[in-house]
Amino acid sequence: MSFYDVLAIIGGFTLVFYLLKLAWGCWCGFRQFVLSELWQVDLRTYGQWAVVTGATSGIGKAYASELARRGLDVVLVSRSDDKLQMIAEEIEDQYGRKTQIIQVDFKDGQSIYPAIAEELQGLEIGILVNNVGMSYSDHFAYFLEIPDAEQFPLYDYSDQKITQVINCNMLSVSQMTRLVLPGMVERGTGLIINISSEVGVRPQPLLSLYSATKIFVTYFSQCLHAEYKSKGIIVQCVAPFMVSTNMTRNMTVNCIVKSAPEFAREALNTVGHSSYTSGCLSHALQNTVLSILLPDWFRMSPFLIRKLRNIATASKYDERVCKEKLGEKEE
Numbered sequence: 001m002s003f004y005d006v007l008a009i010i011g012g013f014t015l016v017f018y019l020l021k022l023a024w025g026c027w028c029g030f031r032q033f034v035l036s037e038l039w040q041v042d043l044r045t046y047g048q049w050a051v052v053t054g055a056t057s058g059i060g061k062a063y064a065s066e067l068a069r070r071g072l073d074v075v076l077v078s079r080s081d082d083k084l085q086m087i088a089e090e091i092e093d094q095y096g097r098k099t100q101i102i103q104v105d106f107k108d109g110q111s112i113y114p115a116i117a118e119e120l121q122g123l124e125i126g127i128l129v130n131n132v133g134m135s136y137s138d139h140f141a142y143f144l145e146i147p148d149a150e151q152f153p154l155y156d157y158s159d160q161k162i163t164q165v166i167n168c169n170m171l172s173v174s175q176m177t178r179l180v181l182p183g184m185v186e187r188g189t190g191l192i193i194n195i196s197s198e199v200g201v202r203p204q205p206l207l208s209l210y211s212a213t214k215i216f217v218t219y220f221s222q223c224l225h226a227e228y229k230s231k232g233i234i235v236q237c238v239a240p241f242m243v244s245t246n247m248t249r250n251m252t253v254n255c256i257v258k259s260a261p262e263f264a265r266e267a268l269n270t271v272g273h274s275s276y277t278s279g280c281l282s283h284a285l286q287n288t289v290l291s292i293l294l295p296d297w298f299r300m301s302p303f304l305i306r307k308l309r310n311i312a313t314a315s316k317y318d319e320r321v322c323k324e325k326l327g328e329k330e331e
């Protein structure tokens with residue numbers, strides 16, 4: 001066999017490998033986003049109640065409403081009592097499902113979980129949506145610019161932004177899971193949906209802390225799914241791109257930016273089809289395109305960091321000018 005024959009065989013195997021990989025990717029995408037429109041899991045089979053954290057606006061509110069629409073009673077967990085009451089009434093009126101509200105601030109850390117456990121006692125919880133999450137800056141910012149971190153006395157850790165972000169984005173996910181998982185294991189069924197982010201798939205400079213907390217959510221979900229799937233528990237990690245919510249300053253909905261209700265509907269369709277998803281076809285396509293056009297070495301390069309920073313500074317400036325102009329008009 002000549003050297004060229006060997007090269008041809010290696011080339012052939014490589015081509016077949018990539019064609020198979022492409023075919024597998026297409027099948028997974030088709031199953032997740034096309035087939036799932038026709039064939040959906042009956043979410044009531046997991047249990048009577050769904051618990052949603054951060055349920056008073058954005059993605060959490062949309063998940064809570066969609067779960068109620070699909071026949072589940074819903075426990076809403078958030079900070080603001082007024083908003084909780086309002087959303088609960090809305091869900092009861094619109095879908096005729098039972099609701100329960102729990103008012104807590106996830107920033108407070110460990111101290112809130114005994115109270116949540118007490119409220120959840122006796123409920124058959126089939127679904128947990130770990131949605132609550134916070135960012136710390138409207139714009140791309142260096143780690144040392146995380147606002148407020150330095151304004152609090154060093155000994156009072158509970159008031160520090162970094163601790164708050166960790167409590168809200170990471171501690172909540174593991175502690176809420178710990179509260180509901182034993183019941184699910186006992187019944188041999190359950191679904192835990194953890195909302196990560198596209199910046200929890202790959203590291204994102206200038207969003208360092210947020211990105212790191214979301215990578216925690218991604219890994220935690222994947223490991224937990226592997227540990228508990230044989231016990232009948234599905235742990236799904238959802239990693240969206242842009243969804244129009246308060247967090248993204250209610251950006252205009254278009255083919256890139258999803259509305260929260262539409263996102264929650266499509267993402268819930270993927271349950272049973274995938275344990276890791278971007279949530280909707282548009283975000284899955286953006287993920288594929290970005291991973292090709294924006295490889296990690298480029299994403300992490302000083303050049304791109306400088307560019308992102310310049311964009312952030314320019315948009316901050318535009319915003320300030322707009323606000324000043326609005327202020328002048330009002331006067």
Ligand SMILES: NC(=O)c1ccc[n+]([C@@H]2O[C@H](COP(=O)([O-])OP(=O)(O)OC[C@H]3O[C@@H](n4cnc5c(N)ncnc54)[C@H](OP(=O)(O)O)[C@@H]3O)[C@@H](O)[C@H]2O)c1
Binds near residue numbers: 245
């Ligand atoms: N929007 C996006 O484009 C996007 C993209 C990727 C990932 N995500 C993730 O999706 C999740 C939801 O984001 P969102 O955009 O829907 O945010 P959002 O519109 O700001 O809603 C956040 C929800 O969490 C509640 N909340 C915030 N801080 C809380 C706290 N300390 N304790 C208790 N509840 C709290 C808020 O209610 P109260 O203010 O009443 O407490 C609200 O219901 C987050 O985990 C976020 O990281 C969002």
